[in-house]
Amino acid sequence: MACSPTSSRESSPASTPEPTRGTKRTQIDLELTKSGRQKAQKSCPLVGVGKHLARTVDMFHNPIAILKFGLEYDEDSEATYSTDDQRKYASFTSILLMDLDVEEKIYHPDTTAAMVKAIGKEIYEGQKSARLEDTHKLKRAVIDWLGDDVQPHISRTRKEGRGFNHSATAVQLCPAELPYSEEICIQLREGKCEIDGEPVSGLDWPVFVFAGRYNPHRPLEGLFQGNFLLKGYKMIFIAPSAVDSDGNDSRATRAGNAALHNMTHVTPASIAYVATQVYFALSSQTIFKKDNVVTDSMRFYNGILDFFDNPKFAVCAKEILAWWDMQIFPQTTQRTTNGKPKGTLARMAARLVDMTIQSDEA
Structure with a gap:
């Protein structure tokens, strides 16, 4: 039920041709192409499902628990x-849509709980792999985005000098509702900062998620449109070379994550995922933990999802997602406006209406 890196044919000694007299064949030889290059390792499709799940649907729920809950x-x-629970079930239905074989397998009458667990474990490996890959990418990148004139210098490979230990990163991580100062920075570093009598947590969104300066009189202005957030999204879903380009243009020779999974729209969970990854990259924390008291990653992530799920913010949320679609998928967005046809299709539709009216009048 679970995937294996090689098929039974490839791993069977009987399927390996005997070496000719006078030659030596080693196991390493069998893993190389004729030109001496290492053969690409076969990837389990479920690992790909797990990666896409983490980045666009569910960053934290364990897929084993998701499958069990869904069933x-x-x-x-x-x-x-x-x-x-509702989000966990939404993740379950998303997994079934990502790989139709999963639905067939888990609902098969001969499938046991152990088999379902094995499927969930493979998906989890992909989920974990995506988090690690993107953490590694952003660790270096965010320092470049801070600019060349940052003093004192911040290492691109070490985390200790980041977070509230350096003003350049602290000003990005400071809750947007607070006026940044050295005193505030010290309080944040020591975990003693409060907003309205409550300790600062992952529910208090940082400066970097906003475009421009936070406006307390118009708190939704620029929300989830910050430059670091946009750069992080392009790096993860398009390609590193697309970070400073308009739209999704890149010089990459390999398809990015968005192209690999035929994405045409930005999801709320993908925004939350990138924001959580950028937050960790800017922080001084060396190990990514969902329940870390400093980054408070899970609460930060879920808080963003809460915004998009809240009916009170439905209009604003729709506008934010439309803005993101224009930034990441401009070709798709430009082809349609609010679902209405454009170009030749629009003219054909208009002509059809005219013909119908003329027919009714005749």
Whole structure:
């Protein structure tokens, strides 16, 4: 049920041709092409599902738990489930859509709990791999985005000098509602800072998620349109070479994550994912943990999802997603406006309406 790196044919001794007299064949030889290059390792499709799940749907829920919950979900009791449960079930349905074989396997009458767990484990490996890959990418990149004149110098490979230990990163991580100062920075570093009598947490969004200066009179202005956020999204979903380009132009020779999965729209979870990754990259924390008290990653991530799920902010959320689609998928966005046809299709539709009216009048 779970994937293996090689097929049974490739691993079977009987399928390996005998070496000719006078030659030596080693196991290493079998892993190289005729030109001496290492053969590309076969990747389990479920690992790819896990990577896409982490980046666009669910960064933290363990896929094993997601599959178990989905199989036990009672639609008749939907109203009794918590927000977290509903998101977990949404992740379950997303997994089934990403790989139709998963649905067939987990609902097969001969499938055991152990088999379902094995599938979930493969997806988890992909989820974990995506987080590690993107953490590594952004670790160096965010320092470049701060500019060349940052003093004192910040290492691109070490984390200790970041976070609230350096003014350049501290000003990005400071909650946008607070007026940044050295005193505030010290309080944040020591975990003693409060907003409205409550300790600062992952629910207090930092400066970098906003475009420009935070406006307390118009708090939704520029929300989730920050430059670091946009650069991070392009790096993860398009290519590093697309970071400073308009739209999704890049010089990459390999398809990026968005192209690999045929993405045409930005999802709220993908914005939350990138924001969480950028936050960690700017911080001084060396190990990514969802329950770290400094970065408070899980609460930060879920807080962003809460915004997009809140009916009170539905209009603003729709505008933010439309803005993101224009930045990341301009070709798709320009082809349609609010779902209305454009170009030849629009003229054909208009002509069809005219013909219908003329027919009715005749």
